[in-house]
Amino acid sequence: MAELNKMRVAMPEQPADKRVTNFDEVALGYTAEMAEKEASRCLNCKNMPCVSGCPVNIRIPEFIKKIRENDIEGAYKIIKSTSSLPAVCGRVCPQENQCEARCVCGIKGESVAIGRLERYVADYMFNKETTEKAEPNGKKVAVIGGGPAGLTCAGDLNNLGYDVTVFEAFHIAGGVLSYGIPEFRLPKSVVRHEIENLEKSGVKIMTNMVIGNVLTIDEIFDMGFEAVFIGNGAGLPNFMGIDGENLNNVFSANEFLTRINLMRAFDDNYDTPIYKFSSVAVIGGGNVAMDAARSARRLGAEKVYIVYRRSEQEMPARKEEVLHAKEEGIEFLFLNNIKKINGDESGNVRSITCVKMELSEADKSGRRAPVEICGSEFDLDVDAVIMAIGNSPNKTVVSACEGIETNRKGCIIVDEETLKTTLDGVYAGGDAVTGAATVILAMGAGKKAAQSIHEYLQNK
Numbered sequence: 001m002a003e004l005n006k007m008r009v010a011m012p013e014q015p016a017d018k019r020v021t022n023f024d025e026v027a028l029g030y031t032a033e034m035a036e037k038e039a040s041r042c043l044n045c046k047n048m049p050c051v052s053g054c055p056v057n058i059r060i061p062e063f064i065k066k067i068r069e070n071d072i073e074g075a076y077k078i079i080k081s082t083s084s085l086p087a088v089c090g091r092v093c094p095q096e097n098q099c100e101a102r103c104v105c106g107i108k109g110e111s112v113a114i115g116r117l118e119r120y121v122a123d124y125m126f127n128k129e130t131t132e133k134a135e136p137n138g139k140k141v142a143v144i145g146g147g148p149a150g151l152t153c154a155g156d157l158n159n160l161g162y163d164v165t166v167f168e169a170f171h172i173a174g175g176v177l178s179y180g181i182p183e184f185r186l187p188k189s190v191v192r193h194e195i196e197n198l199e200k201s202g203v204k205i206m207t208n209m210v211i212g213n214v215l216t217i218d219e220i221f222d223m224g225f226e227a228v229f230i231g232n233g234a235g236l237p238n239f240m241g242i243d244g245e246n247l248n249n250v251f252s253a254n255e256f257l258t259r260i261n262l263m264r265a266f267d268d269n270y271d272t273p274i275y276k277f278s279s280v281a282v283i284g285g286g287n288v289a290m291d292a293a294r295s296a297r298r299l300g301a302e303k304v305y306i307v308y309r310r311s312e313q314e315m316p317a318r319k320e321e322v323l324h325a326k327e328e329g330i331e332f333l334f335l336n337n338i339k340k341i342n343g344d345e346s347g348n349v350r351s352i353t354c355v356k357m358e359l360s361e362a363d364k365s366g367r368r369a370p371v372e373i374c375g376s377e378f379d380l381d382v383d384a385v386i387m388a389i390g391n392s393p394n395k396t397v398v399s400a401c402e403g404i405e406t407n408r409k410g411c412i413i414v415d416e417e418t419l420k421t422t423l424d425g426v427y428a429g430g431d432a433v434t435g436a437a438t439v440i441l442a443m444g445a446g447k448k449a450a451q452s453i454h455e456y457l458q459n460k
Contacts, residue, residue: 006109009038011116016327020297023183023266026324027091035120039067041105042112049102050114055444056083056152060099060114067117076125079118084155084198085148085177085443087126087190090119092181093440094318126193131200137161139457142225144211144397147175148439149231149430151195152446153453154203160454164202165225167209170262175233177439179262180254182291184298185321188261212400217426226460227425227453230398230412231446234391234431240283244341245387249275249349253284253292253388260295277384279303281352283338284388285310288436290321292386293330304330305380309337309357309370335359337370339377341385351379391436401426411435418452419445427453 012028013019019026030038042064050060059078066075079086095115103111141157143150146168154164172178177191199205209215217228237252239245256274259265265274280296282289285308293304306325308315311334315322326332335357344350356376359368393411398404403423405413412428414421419429429445431437 005041006105008041008110008113009034009116011113016324016329019184020328023260023295023298025187026184029123030116030120032124035067035117036070038113039064039117042068043104045104049104050099050112053099053102055098055440056089056447058082058099058118063121064112064114064117067121072121072124073128075121076129079121080129082447083443084152085194086118087122088148088177088186088194089440089443090115090117090122091186091190092177094438096319098440129197131197133202134159134161136163139163140165140223140225141453141457142167142220142223142228144217144228144230145169145175145232145430145432146173146195146205146207147231147233147430147442148177149233149432149442149446149449150175150229151198151203152443153229153231153429153450154446155198155201156447156450157453158198158201158203160450162454162457163204165204165206167211167215167220168205168207169210169232171207172262173205173207179258180288180291182257182261182295183266184294185291210396212396212398217397217401217404217423221425226457227427229446229449229453230404230421230426230428230432231430231442231449232394232397232432233442234393234436236392236394236410237387238390238392239387240338240389242338242340244343244349244352247341247343247349248347249277249384250341251384251386253282253288253386254391256292256386257288257295260299266295266299274299275384276300277382279305279382280384280386281305281307281338281380281382282386282388283307284390285315285317286388286390287317287321289386289388290317290325290330292388294321294325294328296384296386297328297330301384303382305333305382306330307333307336307338307352307354309335311335311359314368333380335370337372338385342379349383349385351381352385353377353379391431393432393435397432404428409435419449420452420456425456 063075063078100111140163143166237254263272264270265272282293339353342351356373357370405422427449430442
């Protein structure tokens with residue numbers, strides 16, 4: 001039995017041959033019996049190293065102990081005391097690099113499946129939890145951006161009694177949770193549920209509010225808000241500047257995924273136009289590249305390639321997502337880079353020209369740079385290309401506000417301890433500050449900013 005406890009309880013999944021035909025969630029979740037068995041593996045360490053690995057400091061051993069005691073409501077209360085979006089985090093956080101990476105059980109076996117247990121608790125409490133409204137303190141705070149950073153900041157400030165309004169540019173809140181992450185990884189019903197819970201607790205959300213166009217930050221202050229948090233993410237897609245990027249059927253991953261996730265192009269009941277391609281090349285190696293490739297496969301592409309200029313070991317995507325992509329027939333071209341995109345006489349994508357790469361000797365930081373192998377160019381026949389090489393912050397907000405400084409990449413400059421910008425009363429966090437990163441890191445920033453805003457307004 002001790003040997004068995006070294007291995008985590010496997011998560012039930014849709015088989016690969018079935019799931020490539022639908023956009024339903026791949027991971028099916030633990031049963032009560034599975035969750036209790038996995039929870040029993042936790043050693044309940046006194047120093048709790050897993051907690052220090054969580055950007056929002058969930059009291060992990062405590063909530064897992066409640067699962068073992070079959071007190072799922074108690075487990076949920078512990079998680080919710082520090083995390084505004086448990087059903088989301090349990091699905092998309094890179095736990096393997098954070099809390100689970102520090103789990104003592106991982107030394108001689110597999111770490112406890114903390115993320116899967118968090119998801120189990122959140123799903124169990126779906127529509128069971130009650131919301132409580134904090135006693136109002138009479139102060140108003142504005143949050144720009146309804147993504148993970150903004151929603152977390154809004155939730156924490158709301159719990160402290162502030163009158164919080166979220167200004168969201170899209171017609172629905174959620175940010176990357178709504179437009180970027182596919183249904184098969186994060187069902188939109190889960191996102192809507194988490195947002196509705198925040199609204200029930202008192203958070204106001206105003207959609208179709210492009211701050212910088214509809215309102216400036218100065219005008220927000222004129223409306224009676226005493227502090228502002230900017231968490232508008234990094235929604236400006238990057239391109240490579242290579243020949244052929246202006247051809248038909250070259251997409252940014254943002255556009256491609258937004259059509260699918262926010263506009264439901266995969267659903268025949270919606271009129272969102274999206275062409276069904278037969279052969280697709282996705283450029284990049286992060287989670288967004290995996291999402292785009294797996295979505296293209298589900299839309300009917302027979303061949304989907306991921307072109308990544310480094311080796312698999314350097315690939316930043318989650319190992320689970322890479323494994324799922326391989327199971328679904330995605331072909332990985334590691335140590336390859338795209339040189340140009342070739343078109344036909346009608347201006348449509350016909351093929352891409354790639355070049356093979358090799359890694360140089362490690363530099364002082366230990367990183368090995370990819371270097372082209374001369375004479376190794378080859379053409380790959382595809383009829384669509386999706387660029388998934390990262391995003392930059394959109395400048396609409398900061399360009400309409402004097403006094404906020406940004407760096408050369410367009411990221412907002414903040415004090416690392418408080419997340420205060422160079423403008424008094426204005427704080428920022430998440431991808432708007434760091435560039436494109438993870439959901440949980442954005443949530444951690446939103447949490448830190450909420451505490452800083454609270455201290456600022458109390459002292460004021």
